[in-house]
Amino acid sequence: MSRLPGSDARLAVSTVIFALEPGVTPDGVEHEASGPRSLWIPLVRRLREPGKDRWALPGGWLGAGEALEAAAARTLEETTGVTPAYLEQLYTFGAPDRSPAERVVSVVYWALVRPEETTGAIDDPNVRWFDPDDLPALAFDHNMIVEYALARLRTKLGYSQIAHAFLDQTFTLAELREVYETVLRRPLDPANFRRTVEASGALVETGEVRTGTPHRPPKLYRPAEPADAGANGLFRVPIAPHLRKQS
Amino acid sequence: MSRLPGSDARLAVSTVIFALEPGVTPDGVEHEASGPRSLWIPLVRRLREPGKDRWALPGGWLGAGEALEAAAARTLEETTGVTPAYLEQLYTFGAPDRSPAERVVSVVYWALVRPEETTGAIDDPNVRWFDPDDLPALAFDHNMIVEYALARLRTKLGYSQIAHAFLDQTFTLAELREVYETVLRRPLDPANFRRTVEASGALVETGEVRTGTPHRPPKLYRPAEPADAGANGLFRVPIAPHLRKQS
DNA sequence: GCAAAAGTGTTGGAGCTACACCCATGC
DNA sequence: GCATGGGTGTAGCTCCAACACTTTTGC
Numbered sequence: 100m101s102r103l104p105g106s107d108a109r110l111a112v113s114t115v116i117f118a119l120e121p122g123v124t125p126d127g128v129e130h131e132a133s134g135p136r137s138l139w140i141p142l143v144r145r146l147r148e149p150g151k152d153r154w155a156l157p158g159g160w161l162g163a164g165e166a167l168e169a170a171a172a173r174t175l176e177e178t179t180g181v182t183p184a185y186l187e188q189l190y191t192f193g194a195p196d197r198s199p200a201e202r203v204v205s206v207v208y209w210a211l212v213r214p215e216e217t218t219g220a221i222d223d224p225n226v227r228w229f230d231p232d233d234l235p236a237l238a239f240d241h242n243m244i245v246e247y248a249l250a251r252l253r254t255k256l257g258y259s260q261i262a263h264a265f266l267d268q269t270f271t272l273a274e275l276r277e278v279y280e281t282v283l284r285r286p287l288d289p290a291n292f293r294r295t296v297e298a299s300g301a302l303v304e305t306g307e308v309r310t311g312t313p314h315r316p317p318k319l320y321r322p323a324e325p326a327d328a329g330a331n332g333l334f335r336v337p338i339a340p341h342l343r344k345q346s
Numbered sequence: 347m348s349r350l351p352g353s354d355a356r357l358a359v360s361t362v363i364f365a366l367e368p369g370v371t372p373d374g375v376e377h378e379a380s381g382p383r384s385l386w387i388p389l390v391r392r393l394r395e396p397g398k399d400r401w402a403l404p405g406g407w408l409g410a411g412e413a414l415e416a417a418a419a420r421t422l423e424e425t426t427g428v429t430p431a432y433l434e435q436l437y438t439f440g441a442p443d444r445s446p447a448e449r450v451v452s453v454v455y456w457a458l459v460r461p462e463e464t465t466g467a468i469d470d471p472n473v474r475w476f477d478p479d480d481l482p483a484l485a486f487d488h489n490m491i492v493e494y495a496l497a498r499l500r501t502k503l504g505y506s507q508i509a510h511a512f513l514d515q516t517f518t519l520a521e522l523r524e525v526y527e528t529v530l531r532r533p534l535d536p537a538n539f540r541r542t543v544e545a546s547g548a549l550v551e552t553g554e555v556r557t558g559t560p561h562r563p564p565k566l567y568r569p570a571e572p573a574d575a576g577a578n579g580l581f582r583v584p585i586a587p588h589l590r591k592q593s
Numbered sequence: 594g595c596a597a598a599a600g601t602g603t604t605g606g607a608g609c610t611a612c613a614c615c616c617a618t619g620c
Numbered sequence: 621g622c623a624t625g626g627g628t629g630t631a632g633c634t635c636c637a638a639c640a641c642t643t644t645t646g647c
Contacts (some may be wrong), residue, residue, distance in 0.1 A: 107410045108357050110451060163354045164449070167440040191438045191453050202411070204357060204453075207436050245419040273598080291637065293600070314598040315644040435643045520625080538610065540627070545608095562617040 101155050106194070108202040112170040114157030115189065115209040115248035115293070116141055116181060117231070118217045119265050119281060124230040136228055138186065139217075140245065141179045149199050150176075150238030154227070156245070171208035180221035183210035187266035188250055197240050209248045211264035256282055260301045263322045269305050271317040272296065351479075354442070355449040359417040360405030362436065362456040362495035363428060364478070365464045366512050366528060367542030383528050384477055387432075387492065388426045391472040396446050401474070403492070405452070418455035426477065427468035430457035432511035436495055444487050456495045458511035486576055503529055507548045510569045516552050516562040519543065 120139040134263045142154040159174035161167065176182060186208055193204040229235075231249050233240060255261055263270075274280070276292045296302060297344060303323050308316040367386040372395060406421035408414065415433060423429060433455055440451035467473070476482075478496050480487060487566040502508055509525045510517075522537045550570050555563040 108408060110355050161355060161440075161451075164442045166442060167438065167451070187436065190435065191414065193408075195411045195413060195454070204408075206412070206440070206451075271599090288637070288639085289598085290600075290602090290639085295636085310645095312598080313646050314596080314647095315600080317599060336412065518626090536626080537612085537628075538606070541611085557618095558620050559625080561623085562619095562627080564626055 108204045110161040111158055111195070111203050111205045112130055112167060113156040113163055113184075113205050113207050113244070114175045114177065114183075114205065115156060116175055116183070116212060117170075117210065117248075117252060118212045118228075119214060119264075119278065120179075120228070120230075136277070138232070138282060139228045140228055140231045141181065141220065141228050143178050144227070145238050146225065153238040154229070154235060154241075156207070156241050161206075165325060167190060167206050169181040171206075173211070175210060178221075179226055181212045181216045183262055184216070185211040185214050189244075189251060192240060192244065197343055207248075207252065211252075211261060213265065215267070259321060262279055263301075269307070269319045269321045271309055271319060273317060275302075311326045330344065334335075347560075355451045357408040358405055358416060358450050358452045359408055359421055360403040360452050360491070360551055361418045361422045362403060362431075362454065362492055363422055363426065363435075363459060364457065364495075364499060364512075365459045365475075366461060366525065367475070367477075368497070385496075385529060386475045386477070386479045388428065388467065388473055388475050391474070392485050393472065398418075400474070400485040401482060402485040403454070403488050406571050410455075414453050415455065416582065418457070425468075426473055428459045428518075429514070431460050431463070432458040432508055436491075436498060437493065438492060443485070451500050454495075458508060460512065460514060462514070488534045499531060507569060510548075513524075515555070516566045516568045518556055518566060519565060522549075522567075560591060 118139045118141075119139045129221055141157065143157050145153055145155050146179070157175045157178035159170070161170045162173075165173070167188070172183060172186060187210075189207045191204065191206045195202060197203065197205075217228075229246050234245060236242065236244070252261075254281060262275060262282075265278045266274060272293055273289070275296065276289060277285055277299045286315065301323050302320040305318045305319045305321055309319055310316050324326055360557060365386045365388075367384045388404065389391065390398050390404050392398055392402050403423035404422045406417070406424065407461065412420070419433060421429060436454045436456045438453045438593075440509060441465075444450065444452075464475075475519050478492050481492060482491070485490065499508075509522060509529075509592070512525045513521060519540055520536070523534055523536060526533055526539070526570050548570050549567040552566045552568055554566045556566055
């Protein structure tokens with residue numbers, strides 16, 4: 100049987116996984132507080148050529164009969180031990196020379212994970228968490244991919260509810276605001292932030308407050324909808340009409 | 347040699363091609379003027395199973411050593427005879443059951459073509475132009491793909507300069523406005539449109555005017571930049587801050 | 594009471610919509 | 621001149637940034 104056209108490239112799936120740094124690194128080292136937290140992405144060390152010993156995005160080959168999104172969820176769980184709260188296709192990279200020797204087309208996804216997910220992360224010297232704004236030289240074209248994913252995350256934060264995927268089921272407005280401030284790397288006015296978020300209708304009060312704080316107890320909120328509604332991420336509904344990347 | 351993982355799916359490339367209906371169909375039939383023009387996309391009739399005799403997006407298999415974007419440009423030229431003025435990746439569709447019998451992953455692009463490009467289009471009964479808002483049942487999942495491309499076109503029109511790709515190198519503001527009105531399917535205020543576009547800095551006056559009109563001769567403009575600058579479409583710069591899909 | 598974060602009120606400006614109005618050409 | 625699209629002016633509205641201010645808790 101002759102080789103079919105369209106079959107000479109191998110199909111891989113990779114994922115850029117974003118989490119919020121818990122304030123303590125996985126090594127248990129305290130982190131000094133310039134900003135209280137920062138964005139954090141896990142990378143895996145390549146154990147084989149090509150790109151041996153370099154850090155790379157978690158990923159793997161597409162399985163037979165496996166949906167693309169399922170492959171992304173599977174490979175990121177296998178390699179890093181985290182489960183995504185949000186998963187969306189980013190872009191497909193297929194330059195002929197992006198991997199030496201063989202042709203690889205990578206369908207890249209990006210994911211957000213909650214803090215408790217990262218505690219179940221694999222404790223492995225070949226998995227390490229990095230600041231996506233300060234990366235070493237990665238394998239293949241992965242630096243460019245992370246840069247693109249970061250731009251998409253920052254843009255999408257402004258017109259969707261994806262910030263919820265960084266948080267627990269209930270949270271305070273200050274916690275939600277901290278997500279925005281961390282990702283956008285700029286402070287936001289608490290008063291205006293409150294009004295904008297409340298007007299968007301994306302949150303509902305739980306009726307509870309968080310006690311034990313040294314100050315006035317803040318109300319707890321939860322997302323207005325299950326947050327994962329909307330099939331495969333193609334047609335998601337924009338909500339909040341501001342909070343752009345630029346001031 | 348055993349079959350490698352990641353190779354059991356065939357990689358195809360398809361393109362959703364948008365043009366402005368010239369006011370006359372390719373058959374030479376005059377078109378009545380409710381709206382003066384409308385969006386227009388070319389589809390090809392499938393001559394083989396699966397989906398035989400249904401209309402489908404132009405496309406083909408990815409060639410060995412061929413870049414994804416190059417494959418999109420090649421296959422749309424081969425099947426429909428048009429050359430794109432703008433080409434950007436849309437999404438990769440890979441549901442296991444989207445094509446019967448064999449696994450096909452399709453990297454889908456979308457393109458804009460100028461009116462003169464469509465005059466060089468192939469005159470073939472197996473290529474026909476359709477209104478994307480009024481399509482028959484297409485092969486595979488192509489109805490959904492067109493719907494998604496249409497949403498992306500309408501959204502992107504509001505924050506980029508892609509409208510220029512529908513027009514010649516120089517054009518009047520009325521012609522540019524007609525592009526927006528056609529794509530967004532709503533009338534725009536000429537006065538406000540002018541100010542918005544001028545403020546965006548996306549256009550420069552050529553100093554010429556268009557003569558031969560029955561009224562005051564309008565100024566001619568050209569895009570401020572070569573319009574195709576920006577590599578592979580990943581990092582394009584948003585410009586015009588309004589003209590949304592919704593009023 | 595005091596400090597600090599939660600939460601509310603208010604003002605001013607930017608930008609957009611709607612629409613009135615003037616300009617320049619062909620006939 | 622007059623019809624018509626090209627092009628300018630402007631009032632009013634909405635929305636948001638900035639910031640002053642009040643509320644509620646722990647200590």
